Structure formats: C-alpha cells, structure tokens
Amino acid sequence: METVAENQNVRNAKKLEKMFGHIDFKHPPELCPVRDVMSVASDQWSILIILWLGYFPVLRFNKLKKYVYGISNKVLSQRLKVLEADGYISRKAYPEVPIRVEYRLTDFGQTYVEKLLELTEWMQTNSPKVLANREKYGLI
Numbered sequence: 181m182e183t184v185a186e187n188q189n190v191r192n193a194k195k196l197e198k199m200f201g202h203i204d205f206k207h208p209p210e211l212c213p214v215r216d217v218m219s220v221a222s223d224q225w226s227i228l229i230i231l232w233l234g235y236f237p238v239l240r241f242n243k244l245k246k247y248v249y250g251i252s253n254k255v256l257s258q259r260l261k262v263l264e265a266d267g268y269i270s271r272k273a274y275p276e277v278p279i280r281v282e283y284r285l286t287d288f289g290q291t292y293v294e295k296l297l298e299l300t301e302w303m304q305t306n307s308p309k310v311l312a313n314r315e316k317y318g319l320i
Contacts (some may be wrong), residue, residue: 218240220266225251225259227296230268234293240282268292 220226225248232247233239239247245256260283263269268289274280285293314320 200284217266220262221268221292223259225255226263226268228290229256229259229263230285230293231296231300233269233283233289234296238284240280244283263289 196226221230222277228248228251229244232244234235236243236247241256241260243261245253248252260269260271264271268288269283270286272282272284274282311320
C-alpha cells in the first residue's frame with residue numbers, strides 16, 4: 181500500500197516528466213518557461229513588489245520603495261517596468277505637477293500572488309528547519 185508521500189512523489193514525477201521530458205538537450209528550446217518567464221517574476225525584489233501590491237491595492241513609487249526595504253530607485257524602476265511589460269502590474273500616471281503614478285496588480289498578477297502565498301506559507305512553516313540545518317553546517 182502506497183503512502184501519501186509516495187503518491188505525491190509519483191504525481192511530482194509525472195509533472196516533472198511533462199515539463200522536461202520532451203526537451204532535446206543537444207538542441208535546447210529557444211524559450212524555457214522556468215528560466216525565461218519565471219525568472220523575471222521570481223527574483224527577490226519582484227516577489228516583494230508583487231506581495232506588497234497584493235497587500236495594498238494601490239501604491240505609489242515612494243511607498244513601494246519604503247516597503248521593499250533596501251531596494252534602490254534604479255532597481256525599483258527597472259523591476260516595475262519589467263513587471264508591467266509582463267502583465268503582472270499596471271501603471272497609471274496622472275497629469276499633475278508633480279506627476280502622480282500609481283501601481284496595482286492586474287488580474288494576472290493576482291493569480292500569481294495566490295501561488296506566492298502558498299510558497300511563502302511553506303517557507304514560514306519550514307524556516308526553522310532551514311535555520312537548524314544552517315546552524316548544523318556552521319553557517320550561522
């Protein structure tokens with residue numbers, strides 16, 4: 181009788197086979213969804229930007245910079261442009277002096293937040309294990 185973990189391992193193996201099984205490693209594909217699409221929205225800064233926009237429906241640049249602690253103006257500006265171009269967020273500029281610009285998640289961005297929340301919940305649950313492992317290896 182298979183255990184729950186064994187069943188999950190079989191399901192995961194099937195998903196991984198579907199994802200990678202067709203790839204000819206001598207002639208890799210031009211576009212790799214994991215590398216080319218997910219890498220844009222899965223870097224440290226983009227995840228924080230998206231999560232903060234999930235928490236606050238609308239944020240301006242300076243508020244985002246305040247919440248995404250440690251990010252520079254240049255990097256925040258670059259990440260916002262890429263996230264907008266990929267469809268995760270929308271940008272609305274108002275014809276005022278000084279200009280007022282607001283950022284919000286798109287419906288597509290909202291679906292990504294749902295997945296990120298699952299991952300962050302997993303991280304919070306498992307962070308004690310990671311920290312214990314780091315301590316065991318003398319990293320902290």
